[in-house]
Amino acid sequence: MTSPVFIFDFDSTLVRIETLEALADIALSDAPDAAAKKAEIAALTDQAMTGQVDFGTALRRRLDLLALNRSHVEALTDRILDEASASIRRNVDFFERHAERVYILSGGFREVIAPLAARLGIAADHVLANDLIYDAEGRVTGVDDANPLSRENGKPEVIKALNLTGPVVMVGDGWTDAEVKLAGAASRFYAFTEVVSRPKVIEVADATAASLDEVLFAEGVAGRWSYPRNRIRMLLLENIHPAAVERLEEAGYSVETMKGALDEDDLIEAIKGVHVLGIRSKTNVSARVLEQADRLLAVAAFCIGTNQIDLEAAAEHGVAVFNAPYSNTRSVVELAIGLTIVLMRDVADKSAAMHQGQWNKSATGSRELRGKTLGIVGYGAIGSQLSVLAEGLGMRVIFHDLSERLALGNARRMRSLDALLAEADVVSLHVDGRKDNADVIGAAQFAKMKPGVLFLNLSRGHVVDVDALAEALKSGRIAGAAVDVFPEEPRTNADPFASPLQGLKNVILSPHIGGSTEEAQEAIAEFAAERLLGYLNRGDTTFCVNLPNVQLAEVSRAHRLLHIHRNQPGVLAELNRALSSAGLNILGQHLKTDERTGYVITDVDRDYDPEVLKVLRDLPGTVRFRMLH
Numbered sequence: 001m002t003s004p005v006f007i008f009d010f011d012s013t014l015v016r017i018e019t020l021e022a023l024a025d026i027a028l029s030d031a032p033d034a035a036a037k038k039a040e041i042a043a044l045t046d047q048a049m050t051g052q053v054d055f056g057t058a059l060r061r062r063l064d065l066l067a068l069n070r071s072h073v074e075a076l077t078d079r080i081l082d083e084a085s086a087s088i089r090r091n092v093d094f095f096e097r098h099a100e101r102v103y104i105l106s107g108g109f110r111e112v113i114a115p116l117a118a119r120l121g122i123a124a125d126h127v128l129a130n131d132l133i134y135d136a137e138g139r140v141t142g143v144d145d146a147n148p149l150s151r152e153n154g155k156p157e158v159i160k161a162l163n164l165t166g167p168v169v170m171v172g173d174g175w176t177d178a179e180v181k182l183a184g185a186a187s188r189f190y191a192f193t194e195v196v197s198r199p200k201v202i203e204v205a206d207a208t209a210a211s212l213d214e215v216l217f218a219e220g221v222a223g224r225w226s227y228p229r230n231r232i233r234m235l236l237l238e239n240i241h242p243a244a245v246e247r248l249e250e251a252g253y254s255v256e257t258m259k260g261a262l263d264e265d266d267l268i269e270a271i272k273g274v275h276v277l278g279i280r281s282k283t284n285v286s287a288r289v290l291e292q293a294d295r296l297l298a299v300a301a302f303c304i305g306t307n308q309i310d311l312e313a314a315a316e317h318g319v320a321v322f323n324a325p326y327s328n329t330r331s332v333v334e335l336a337i338g339l340t341i342v343l344m345r346d347v348a349d350k351s352a353a354m355h356q357g358q359w360n361k362s363a364t365g366s367r368e369l370r371g372k373t374l375g376i377v378g379y380g381a382i383g384s385q386l387s388v389l390a391e392g393l394g395m396r397v398i399f400h401d402l403s404e405r406l407a408l409g410n411a412r413r414m415r416s417l418d419a420l421l422a423e424a425d426v427v428s429l430h431v432d433g434r435k436d437n438a439d440v441i442g443a444a445q446f447a448k449m450k451p452g453v454l455f456l457n458l459s460r461g462h463v464v465d466v467d468a469l470a471e472a473l474k475s476g477r478i479a480g481a482a483v484d485v486f487p488e489e490p491r492t493n494a495d496p497f498a499s500p501l502q503g504l505k506n507v508i509l510s511p512h513i514g515g516s517t518e519e520a521q522e523a524i525a526e527f528a529a530e531r532l533l534g535y536l537n538r539g540d541t542t543f544c545v546n547l548p549n550v551q552l553a554e555v556s557r558a559h560r561l562l563h564i565h566r567n568q569p570g571v572l573a574e575l576n577r578a579l580s581s582a583g584l585n586i587l588g589q590h591l592k593t594d595e596r597t598g599y600v601i602t603d604v605d606r607d608y609d610p611e612v613l614k615v616l617r618d619l620p621g622t623v624r625f626r627m628l629h
């Protein structure tokens, strides 16, 4: 089959701007009537692109409004590469490989298009566009009237004159592109809607393409077996920071967001057809949810804890789970320090009393941090950072951890939890949320703490027996507590909250905000989005918490086969047998296993019989098979 000739419009297709509007912004930057003129130009662009005003008339009227000169045009030319549409930027490889069968056809201006054409490897004689005419002072006086592109129906005329062989595929957003199809100069016309969507153009198009990936997929070029990114659906729950949405959309994926968490049944319903789920600490991704997820490839916890996800069930379904293990740790530490000071000075109750009109100035029971002993339970990313800051404030630090951890500064490791409880003036919990940690601190542990101790839990709610804590507070054994996490937390801000800790003296309750700072949320969004993109685009499982971690470079000039299987003998041998009997040339291969799962990544030469993919999908032990290129 002859591969088609691709003809691309420029404005609002290859680039996300309209040239004349961008030139208006530059040329009219100091003009007093700029707003009115720009509005007139935008209206003319729109009328031309929807076929209400003929193209040639609209072009000349817009130029007349502008008083353009060479420096304006150069200013736009200088930055045109930055204006390339997102799906064009990520498919530069397509242009480079098919440059001899690609044309740019535009009512815009050749010199503005030239830098992007060069970047895409498209030769100058494949750029068909208008030529600006300048006078001796460098002022634009018009366009070359002899060029058919300066007139109505110029595009079909120019294409016909090329005498192209084979199918011609026209891709564009505007009416002048639709005219190509209507005049019979293109075999297929894709209405390109990534930048702007025009119903009248879509109506006459053979298909709508929300990205270049869609066109390539439909045309069987390069994207023959790979999925267009905009068809990959991502659902982000729990008010995840917009930086994640921005990053994922920029990479071409379709992202939906919801503010709150969902219960199991609603989640099952919501993730039908969804490829990537983003959550925070409140959405439970149970085995039942994973069982019924028909498309799910990955789950990202935009937080640290992953105890809300059935990691094992996810691995069994080949669903990769990522988190952001460091991005909010500092925020938790700062809050723990602040809360400790507030508890030591009974500020919360004193403040509440003042709101009721009571002035209660007294030093009784108020203490400094300096010289007190802080007992940190769980000396991981958060606990160890807290250790350093607390020492900086003059506290003595002791800690207890199930694993061997390096003691920072002068911190002292305690062999047992009991030994820590016996010595600490302040006990702060920073253990992870594994199931075994349920009620790690209960009545027996409170009984072992020093009388008058202060207690903080910013880790997970189920780690503490809250009724026992309430009793210990009421009895006065514990002088104060700060609790940020609860066994039952409301799913949204609109849901009610109840706890036996409500109304108790010197108890600060906060709505799970340890990691809720603008800095942390933005950093998490960026980190977790990058992990997802690494996995989707490269197969990279760095920081994946339930599949073997493999760090991979971008696949280049090869197809990448990603095979997740149960860790059972012989799978790699079977896989390689299938590849070699199909005559595939292996360019590189990685294998990593853990006790449950194997992950094999094979880069192969691009030319092969796609039938082999079916064989790989059906290999015994296969959990999931995916390919990238």
Ligand SMILES: NC(=O)C1=CN([C@@H]2O[C@H](COP(=O)(O)OP(=O)(O)OC[C@H]3O[C@@H](n4cnc5c(N)ncnc54)[C@H](O)[C@@H]3O)[C@@H](O)[C@H]2O)C=CC1
Pocket: 304, 305, 306, 325, 328, 329, 332, 377, 378, 379, 380, 381, 382, 383, 400, 401, 402, 403, 405, 430, 431, 432, 433, 437, 440, 458, 459, 460, 484, 485, 512, 513, 514, 515, 516
């Ligand atoms: N309140 C909030 O908004 C936030 C809460 N968190 C929670 O804070 C906790 C700690 O986070 P990271 O320090 O990043 O975790 P991490 O995994 O780096 O550290 C946890 C440490 O606790 C130890 N550990 C686990 N169980 C233990 C036990 N029973 N006794 C003694 N040591 C035990 C582990 O060996 C590990 O060293 C997690 O539960 C996380 O979900 C994290 C961020 C924000």
Ligand SMILES: O=C(O)C(=O)COP(=O)(O)O
Pocket: 280, 281, 282, 302, 303, 304, 305, 306, 328, 512, 513, 515, 516
């Ligand atoms: O990072 C964590 O583990 C947290 O507990 C923070 O949870 P959140 O993102 O605020 O629901």
